[in-house]
Amino acid sequence: MSETQDHVDRSDQIAAQLPYLRRYARALTGSQTSGDQYALATLEAILQDAGALDPDVSVRVGLFKAFHAIWSSSGAPVAEETSGRLIRAQNHLASLPVNTREALLLSTLEDFGYADIAHIMNVTEDDIRGFIDRAQADMQDSIAGRVLIIEDEPIIAEDIRSIVMDLGHEVTGIGRTRAEAVALGRDKRPDLILADIQLADNSSGIDAVNDLLAELGDSPVIFITAFPERLLTGERPEPAFLISKPYKESQVQSAVSQAMFFASTEKLRI
Template sequence: MTDDSNSDLLRALPYARRYARALTGSQTDGDRLVAEVLRAGLPEMAPRLALYAAITRAAPAPHDASLLTPRQRQLLLLTALEDLRLNDAALVVGLGAEEAGFEIEVARTALRAATVTDVVVIEDEPVIAMDIRRLVEACGHRVVGVAATEAAAVALSEQHHPGLIVADINLGRGGDGISAVARIARTMPVPVIFVTAYPERLLTAERPEPTFLITKPFDPMALAVTTYQAITAGRPPIV
């Protein structure tokens, strides 16, 4: 592998970890999966696509396959969360572009019938909080409260026992989103999606980190598929 390829691979690693964590529903399992495919060797593709392809092939079957097939989950995560072009996502999963496009459309339709749950949003910026609320509700879920501080997030979660939390990382003077989630997780296991403008800073595999992470600004489908994964495959986010 050339020096340029090595550099491309290093740049792609944080996003490969995000993809693997989203597929497995666990930081530990996702990071282990990435380590295993690196040891086993990657297919002959561009480094980023090779990582995604190796992870896709080695990923275990999801716990809940009642709504989306494994291939549909993979395609939605690759295109909506990882922002791959259709042709690249098709190459990663081993399908033709036309078939991959069909599977994505079927999956998007199926997501409209996805599991509905109560959601607490943790976000200190009012405009962003309002936008996240709108997107979450567009996915069919119920937002039971919006918290701008760590203390308010804990109180809301204790009151409503949500099925999902969508949390910003940085709450300004109101505290820290990861700290808020860690406090909530002491008393209730709830899947969490973190949103941040700088995902690579939280995908180093050097410490307990978010399992589900989307990049701001994000499109509705990225939130929809990550929400579905968090609810159906999710586990407590800090392990």
């Protein structure tokens, strides 16, 4: 293979992983704006120095490792925001032990194994186990709140309900269509929304969420969908938490706990 072709293939591989790096960066910072700034800085570093992408590991691991080199060297700050909720979230983030949320997100949201996470973060696997244990404990300390589930598959809806309730949260209802979801949200305002994209009557979970946010104000949203590419476009505001179906229970637990962690920077209704 020629050097030119190898460069093209590497670029294509990076492009394929970029939406997931952006997803991780948004979840890590709690903001699409600041998350995208770090993802862009990572790409710029790779363009300026090909050695920034570790050639001894997969492109996916190398890309996240390059991101963490920038994240760590900058002191892992969160970019300034004007939203009151995000300012409070930044203050909440500052109180967490270093590396805990990073390790938890890499494990649960991005599904990296401990060995890869250790390589990405340049620590030992034992360190990673400790970080994840601590992060899970910190997330579980978040205030319990109300959760609205928007999902048309009965078995999946009940599974998600069980996961959410086991974490100590109240499920306010399960909406199978856009209209049902909006009615449930109006009846009892949720602190967190868990939503599928494609609903029973071919209505859109995205539209249902947008309707609710327009009426009720800013609330954390987690999309759990078999069609993540519909949201990882970079062409519109994207959710901080996006889980692909089929999901793992640990992914839902982590996303719910972290979304509630951000929401708990405000007073929740319990």
